[in-house]
Amino acid sequence: MSKTHKQSAGAGHGKRDSFSSSLGMLAATLGSAVGLGNIWKFPSMTGSNGGATFLFVYLACTIVVGLPVMISEIMLGRTVKANAITTFKKLSPRRQPWGLVGVAGVIAAFLILCFYTEVAGWVFAYIFKGLTGTVLTTDPQVASAAFGKLISSPMQSLVWQWIVLVTISFIVTFGVSKGIEKVTTKLMPILFCLLVIVGIRSLTLPGASAGLKFLFTPDFSKITGTVILMAMGLAFFKLSIGMGTMMTYGSYFRDDQNVPMTATKVMLADLVVSLLAGIAIFPAVFAYGFDVTAGPSLLFVTIPAVFASMPFGSVFVVIFFVLAAIASTGAMLSLFEVPVAYLCEARQMSRKGAVLTTALGVTILGAPAALSNSLTANVTVFGKTFFDLFDYISSNLIMPTGGLCICLFTGWVFGREKIKKQLSNNNVLHNKAIITVFTLLVKYVTPILVGMVLLNMLNVF
Numbered sequence: 001m002s003k004t005h006k007q008s009a010g011a012g013h014g015k016r017d018s019f020s021s022s023l024g025m026l027a028a029t030l031g032s033a034v035g036l037g038n039i040w041k042f043p044s045m046t047g048s049n050g051g052a053t054f055l056f057v058y059l060a061c062t063i064v065v066g067l068p069v070m071i072s073e074i075m076l077g078r079t080v081k082a083n084a085i086t087t088f089k090k091l092s093p094r095r096q097p098w099g100l101v102g103v104a105g106v107i108a109a110f111l112i113l114c115f116y117t118e119v120a121g122w123v124f125a126y127i128f129k130g131l132t133g134t135v136l137t138t139d140p141q142v143a144s145a146a147f148g149k150l151i152s153s154p155m156q157s158l159v160w161q162w163i164v165l166v167t168i169s170f171i172v173t174f175g176v177s178k179g180i181e182k183v184t185t186k187l188m189p190i191l192f193c194l195l196v197i198v199g200i201r202s203l204t205l206p207g208a209s210a211g212l213k214f215l216f217t218p219d220f221s222k223i224t225g226t227v228i229l230m231a232m233g234l235a236f237f238k239l240s241i242g243m244g245t246m247m248t249y250g251s252y253f254r255d256d257q258n259v260p261m262t263a264t265k266v267m268l269a270d271l272v273v274s275l276l277a278g279i280a281i282f283p284a285v286f287a288y289g290f291d292v293t294a295g296p297s298l299l300f301v302t303i304p305a306v307f308a309s310m311p312f313g314s315v316f317v318v319i320f321f322v323l324a325a326i327a328s329t330g331a332m333l334s335l336f337e338v339p340v341a342y343l344c345e346a347r348q349m350s351r352k353g354a355v356l357t358t359a360l361g362v363t364i365l366g367a368p369a370a371l372s373n374s375l376t377a378n379v380t381v382f383g384k385t386f387f388d389l390f391d392y393i394s395s396n397l398i399m400p401t402g403g404l405c406i407c408l409f410t411g412w413v414f415g416r417e418k419i420k421k422q423l424s425n426n427n428v429l430h431n432k433a434i435i436t437v438f439t440l441l442v443k444y445v446t447p448i449l450v451g452m453v454l455l456n457m458l459n460v461f
């Protein structure tokens, strides 16, 4: 990921770098995908939208929509070896406005940052709360009250968001992201192990089976348009797709890299982390009688509760939130880079200026989102608080629309011949069947499905 950051700021000047090993490529792509989406958003949405039914639809969306979009993005990026906007410009016929997808991506990244930095702020805060032991309780009321106290305090909400923003700006400005990301990829396996430990503890709690049933026994009659829209939005958010981020990553892929295979691996690994988080959280939710539809607070009340019932729980809870903070920092770095790269390249700003502008923008627009549980709780737009609104616009509107455009572009403008050449690495790989299925998906299946979900959202039918 480090090379992506460094290079995207100066694309077009000199020789472009590329990931030196295929493992590095996989780790970098995974570093962007795995984040709060897995451990916070996935459990929160699964709990609020009916458990297994939602999980099933989410799985379907990841495979039928997520994977084709991700392969398309990486492939297009690798073909042109430039940022998203330039990639579209170079590949599209004159005067066709495909570059707008890249511009929409910049807006989406910005909106995501407005609420992501707040959730990351809660994670940072829980490191300290873990140290003082105030959150280590299995009593639902005490746990919810502790979380409620944090998010309903305007001062705490803002200050934690600012701490996150200063940290990220510092890392991006001084270009020390290389070191940070090395650390991130090294620490990921530890987070993974910790999730497994929490999962085992959660599964062995009395009454845990109700949680498993909730997570793995779908009721297909409960599938609604809203469930599909939410699940699809999550698939886009989880895989960091539909807004050109993966395109930028693809531009650093080597020509002999197997694109469909790498994308599939990223998708599977990301899914495993999400499932682990689900297994860590849901059995405990039922065992302790937490509210499964609690939404955003689910991670913050359940995880400490599981640790509270373990030896050395207070140590584990701190380690868990430190690792979660590092994972979310990795994801935020890749998000920050989107507007920063745009401001540097398209608006000719200095890197420092671009970072400052982005940080200032997130500080201003992020404040109403951060205050959504206190001062701005009653200010709603389309019935949503700012926090939910930014999430909704980015995940459910911009990213699916971007994904739709990316598929149509790949299938109809880029075309079958070039797809064949790119995905087979110039006839080196023998993956004809995969290419045929992929082409069919991006030309017809995926755009029609995404289009239908979007039309349904707009109440067209």
Ligand code: TRP
Pocket: 032, 033, 034, 035, 036, 037, 038, 112, 236, 237, 238, 239, 240, 241, 243, 245, 331, 332, 334, 335
């Ligand atoms: N996928 C990340 C997560 O799950 C969030 C993220 C990072 C992202 N970069 C992105 C989402 C780019 C959309 C686009 O936490």
